[in-house]
Amino acid sequence: MYLPNHFNAPSPEAIDALVKAYPLASLLTGAPEEPMGCLVNPVPMGLFEPLVKGARLWAHVARANPLWQHLEANPQAMAIFNGPSAYITPNSYAAKAEHHRVVPTYNYATVQVTGRLIAHHDPDTKRRIVAQLTDYHERHQPQPWSIDEAPADYMQAMLNAIVGLAFEVQSVKAKWKVNQNRSIADQKGVIAELQTRQDTPHTEQMAAIMLKNTLKNTQ
Amino acid sequence: MYLPNHFNAPSPEAIDALVKAYPLASLLTGAPEEPMGCLVNPVPMGLFEPLVKGARLWAHVARANPLWQHLEANPQAMAIFNGPSAYITPNSYAAKAEHHRVVPTYNYATVQVTGRLIAHHDPDTKRRIVAQLTDYHERHQPQPWSIDEAPADYMQAMLNAIVGLAFEVQSVKAKWKVNQNRSIADQKGVIAELQTRQDTPHTEQMAAIMLKNTLKNTQ
Numbered sequence: 001m002y003l004p005n006h007f008n009a010p011s012p013e014a015i016d017a018l019v020k021a022y023p024l025a026s027l028l029t030g031a032p033e034e035p036m037g038c039l040v041n042p043v044p045m046g047l048f049e050p051l052v053k054g055a056r057l058w059a060h061v062a063r064a065n066p067l068w069q070h071l072e073a074n075p076q077a078m079a080i081f082n083g084p085s086a087y088i089t090p091n092s093y094a095a096k097a098e099h100h101r102v103v104p105t106y107n108y109a110t111v112q113v114t115g116r117l118i119a120h121h122d123p124d125t126k127r128r129i130v131a132q133l134t135d136y137h138e139r140h141q142p143q144p145w146s147i148d149e150a151p152a153d154y155m156q157a158m159l160n161a162i163v164g165l166a167f168e169v170q171s172v173k174a175k176w177k178v179n180q181n182r183s184i185a186d187q188k189g190v191i192a193e194l195q196t197r198q199d200t201p202h203t204e205q206m207a208a209i210m211l212k213n214t215l216k217n218t219q
Numbered sequence: 220m221y222l223p224n225h226f227n228a229p230s231p232e233a234i235d236a237l238v239k240a241y242p243l244a245s246l247l248t249g250a251p252e253e254p255m256g257c258l259v260n261p262v263p264m265g266l267f268e269p270l271v272k273g274a275r276l277w278a279h280v281a282r283a284n285p286l287w288q289h290l291e292a293n294p295q296a297m298a299i300f301n302g303p304s305a306y307i308t309p310n311s312y313a314a315k316a317e318h319h320r321v322v323p324t325y326n327y328a329t330v331q332v333t334g335r336l337i338a339h340h341d342p343d344t345k346r347r348i349v350a351q352l353t354d355y356h357e358r359h360q361p362q363p364w365s366i367d368e369a370p371a372d373y374m375q376a377m378l379n380a381i382v383g384l385a386f387e388v389q390s391v392k393a394k395w396k397v398n399q400n401r402s403i404a405d406q407k408g409v410i411a412e413l414q415t416r417q418d419t420p421h422t423e424q425m426a427a428i429m430l431k432n433t434l435k436n437t438q
Contacts, residue, residue: 001260002284021420024304024327026245028255035333036247036297037256041220042394044306044325065221078255082301084420085243087263087356090364101373104353104364106263108243114254134323137306140418145309145323154320175261199359201240201303205420 001112001173006181009174010213012050015111018083018174019047019057025081027059029067029117030074038078039067045079045167046133051113057167058129068119068163077117079167083109084205092193094185105179107190107206112173120164123156129164178210187214220331220392225400228393229432231269234330237302237393238266238276244300246278248286248336249293257297258286264298264386265352270332276386277348287338287382296336298386302328303424311412313404324398326409326425331392339383342375348383397429406433 009015027043046058057079061067071077085108096102120126131147138144147155179187187210194207228234246262265277276298280286290296304327315321339345350366357363366374398406406429413426 001258002281002286004283024301024325026299026301026329028247028257028259030255032256035295036249037251038247039220040247040297040299040331042301042304042327042329042396044304062221064223067221076254078259080245080259080299082243082245082261085261085263089357089360090368091360091362100369103349103366103369103374103377104356106243108261110245110261112259130322137323138308140416141308141310143310147322149309150319150322155322158322177261197359201424202420 001175003173003175007175007177009109009176012052014176014212015172015174016047016051018109018111019045019051019081022081022083023047025079027067028078028080029070030076031070032074039070041065041067043165044133046136048132048136051169051172053169053171055169057113057169058132059165059167060126060129060133060162061165063161063163068165071117071119075116075118077115077167079113081111081113084202084209085109086194086200086203086206088179088190089193092186092189093182094189095183107178107210109176109178109209110174113167113169113171115170116168118166118168120166123159126159126162126164130159130162176209176213178206178213180213184214220394222392222394226394226396228328228395231271233395233431234391234393235266235270237328237330238270238300241300241302242266244298246286247297247299248289249295250289251293258289260284260286262384263352265355267351267355270388270391272388272390274388276332276388277351278384278386279345279348279352279381280384282380282382287384290336290338294335294337296334296386298332300330300332303421303428304328305413305419305422305425307398307409308412311405311408312401313408314402326397326429328395328397328428329393332386332388332390334389335387337385337387339385342378345378345381345383349378395428395432397425397432399432403433
């Protein structure tokens, strides 16, 4: 990923928060015979510790998904997590009114994690993975559902139909392309426009990320 | 991508709409020397015609981004477009109250386009790409900004700093994992829960996609 220094993420905590808020990874797994050299599958992944080298992400896929059959020969993998993104109109920039030397851009925040992916077939490990992911995602439910609520024979059949995945982190790259290269006045103009825009998804979330970043830089 | 038939997209129009509403692609470009066999860059892409074999997606990247230097030797590319996604709690399912034989899942809609990527360095082509992308993204602005508003020398310098990209579509795979394999009552329960959930992004958009899909199936 092309990553100029001024588009680095503001902090490790911001990266962890993005992965937790947008947990559906595009998971690339090595498959040399494929046209791109890899398989790509959407897979929700759980992060339950700081995202540093040696940390693990947890997931599971359908046993019928062939991706896990390639892992012994090709354990190398990449998980891409995309946060919010939004088109930025030059109309938002304070600088536009001054000199008109402005062009549009596109803001986004993205995290690329590389590492090794390991398949788990042991029922106890799979049950632990499923329980941890479930408890995490249920945390804001008024009455969090637990895997213990399902009948034992049914849960066993469900666990038989999946394969557990552990992703051992080797490196983390994160790009926050959120107008840091523009004046604070321009950033504030963009945030205000995004907060009122109605027609596209993500604008409210992008405004929130920018607000956090802009405030940090002006404190 | 693992794609059981029951998770096919509802229509070509639904696929086009997703690519237009979520235009930030994870763009994979062949680079055999990389660990995954490819480079991955977030790149917003413009679709201005139906997404079928032979169609083109348009984009541009910074000239400083090395991805375009690999294209002559390795034109093969994949663009991944992710729509909304959301954890689905078993609490939503009507079936839960009946027999408790339910487990959580994760809903999403994603499009994977494979094809050939071609770099454009001609100033007129780059200007046309930038103008078309800008006009598209400005379409809902109260006063759409046009590239003609920027001073000519400034726009020339900006165009010099980018490389245009044309993505010639070879194949389109789309996966709509939106509870189609459950009863209409269960789908309606999920939609209702997503419409009221406050803690996560995407839930409103996922509810809208499901509503479209569910209504289609009950008409």
